[in-house]
Amino acid sequence: AQSVSQHNHHVILSEAASLELGCNYSYGGTVNLFWYVQYPGQHLQLLLKYFSGDPLVKGIKGFEAEFIKSKFSFNLRKPSVQWSDTAEYFCAVKGAGANNLFFGTGTRLTVIP
Amino acid sequence: SAVISQKPSRDICQRGTSLTIQCQVDSQVTMMFWYRQQPGQSLTLIATANQGSEATYESGFVIDKFPISRPNLTFSTLTVSNMSPEDSSIYLCSVEAGTAGPYEQYFGPGTRLTVT
Numbered sequence: 039a040q041s042v043s044q045h046n047h048h049v050i051l052s053e054a055a056s057l058e059l060g061c062n063y064s065y066g067g068t069v070n071l072f073w074y075v076q077y078p079g080q081h082l083q084l085l086l087k088y089f090s091g092d093p094l095v096k097g098i099k100g101f102e103a104e105f106i107k108s109k110f111s112f113n114l115r116k117p118s119v120q121w122s123d124t125a126e127y128f129c130a131v132k133g134a135g136a137n138n139l140f141f142g143t144g145t146r147l148t149v150i151p
Numbered sequence: 152s153a154v155i156s157q158k159p160s161r162d163i164c165q166r167g168t169s170l171t172i173q174c175q176v177d178s179q180v181t182m183m184f185w186y187r188q189q190p191g192q193s194l195t196l197i198a199t200a201n202q203g204s205e206a207t208y209e210s211g212f213v214i215d216k217f218p219i220s221r222p223n224l225t226f227s228t229l230t231v232s233n234m235s236p237e238d239s240s241i242y243l244c245s246v247e248a249g250t251a252g253p254y255e256q257y258f259g260p261g262t263r264l265t266v267t
Contacts (some may be wrong), residue, residue, distance in 0.1 A: 042193075070253050082243070082258040089253045128193065137182060137247070138209070139256055141193040 040065045042131050044142035051119050052150050059114040059145050061103075061129035068134035071112040073103055074141075076126045085127070088112065089134075099123070121151045153178055153248040155259035163265045164234055171230045172262045174244030179224035182247035184256065185217070189240045197242075200227050234266045 045060040063069065073085040086097025093105040103114045112129060129142040154177040164170050174183065185197040197217055198208045206219040220228045231238050244259040 072255075074258075081260040084255055084257070087255060134253065137184070137199050138196050139184075139194075139245075141195075143193040 040131065040133070040138075040140045042129055042140050042142035044127075044129050044145050046145045047143070048146045048148070050148045050150065053121055054118045055149075057114070057116040057119045057123070057147070059127055059129075059147070061112045061114065061142060063110050063112065063129075063131040063140075065110075065131055065133055065140075070132045070134055071103070071105055072130040072132070072139070073097065073101070073112075073114050074128040074130060076128070076144075078125065082128070085114070119147070119149050121149045123147060124149045153180060153246050153257045155244055155246060155257060157244055157259040157262050159262060160260065161263040161265075163267060166235050166266055168234055169230055169232045170234065170264060171228050172242055172244075172264075174227045174229070174259055176225045176246050178248065180246040180248055181224070182254075183221060183227045184245040184247075185219065185227075185229045186243040186245060186258075187240045188243060188261070194243065197229070231264065234264075236266045238264065239266045240264055 041064045043062045071088040074082045075085045076082050088095045088105045096102045101116050126144045126146050128144045130139045132139045156175045158173045183200045186194045188194045196209050197212045198206045200206045200219045200221040202221045218230045241261040243261045245256045247254040
């Protein structure tokens with residue numbers, strides 16, 4: 039069965055610190071991978087996506103993620119976080135050609151000014 | 152991209168009653184989805200709604216409990232029937248959109264439902 043694991047439930051960082059949020063998935067086939075962000079009081083927004091090609095994908099606001107097929111991972115990174123990055127981050131996976139998005143449980147990021 | 156609105160944004164309902172949630176999209180889309188996000192948990196797909204056909208429900212969700220309508224390419228409703236406190240969740244509408252596949256999913260603001 040498909041599943042997505044996000045290892046960190048709550049991450050607290052100071053501004054300018056580097057960020058890496060882990061995401062591992064279980065899926066027996068070609069996948070499309072996504073990171074969504076939910077800022078306080080706002081709805082889910084797409085941060086970045088991987089469909090094919092270069093496994094290092096860049097998204098909005100300086101975020102990037104690397105797809106490592108051998109590790110079934112799609113970790114999210116940002117070299118220097120800002121207070122405005124405080125939000126909940128969700129990793130999601132979809133089988134290529136499928137409709138269902140499977141979400142991880144989310145990681146709450148708190149950035150301290 | 153797609154801009155999605157939902158009504159109501161939140162509601163408090165008594166057990167045994169039903170609530171219908173509306174989802175409106177600013178463009179015509181083929182695929183619409185309904186998700187549930189229970190407190191402290193991730194999003195779970197309830198069903199996929201295509202215009203002109205019956206909704207397809209995921210394991211653990213049934214039409215009698217969550218009837219869905221999809222009368223056109225920009226609108227859908229989800230009804231939560233015979234509610235119990237366990238139905239307290241955020242319900243989100245989502246659509247698949249893009250100029251060419253693979254497509255991205257965009258989400259509405261959600262409807263926060265509390266059942267007392």
